[in-house]
Amino acid sequence: MAQHRERDTGREQFWRRMVRLWRRSRPMTVRDFCAEHGLSEPSFYGWRRTLTQRDRGAQLKTACKPSKCRQRVGQQHTARFVPLQIVPAPVGSTAVLEVVLSSGRIVRVPPGFDAATLRQLLAIVEDRPC
Numbered sequence: 001m002a003q004h005r006e007r008d009t010g011r012e013q014f015w016r017r018m019v020r021l022w023r024r025s026r027p028m029t030v031r032d033f034c035a036e037h038g039l040s041e042p043s044f045y046g047w048r049r050t051l052t053q054r055d056r057g058a059q060l061k062t063a064c065k066p067s068k069c070r071q072r073v074g075q076q077h078t079a080r081f082v083p084l085q086i087v088p089a090p091v092g093s094t095a096v097l098e099v100v101l102s103s104g105r106i107v108r109v110p111p112g113f114d115a116a117t118l119r120q121l122l123a124i125v126e127d128r129p130c
């Protein structure tokens with residue numbers, strides 16, 4: 001049985017700061033960022049996932065009140081707008097779109113993609129009940 005541990009707010013603050021710094025340093029890879037800051041790559045990925053889940057849980061608590069939430073199976077939630085950051089591709093590279101989902105998953109889309117297929121993929125990946 002898993003033991004419940006108290007959250008270490010100092011560690012959480014540290015990793016939130018590191019994830020923010022990494023996002024600002026893009027297109028730097030996680031590997032390069034961790035090497036530059038002396039961080040463990042698996043810890044970085046684990047904390048990034050944990051923080052994304054915590055933030056998403058907090059958003060769902062505030063955005064998905066029982067009176068607004070659709071309970072019937074098959075109904076989809078209304079679309080939400082999310083911040084978008086467009087970063088120019090480095091010179092000489094093949095441009096690839098990168099979609100970072102609220103779950104923390106990353107979808108890389110090559111040039112010439114089929115928009116209908118991408119829409120179906122995103123609908124499946126982001127499908128989450130209230």
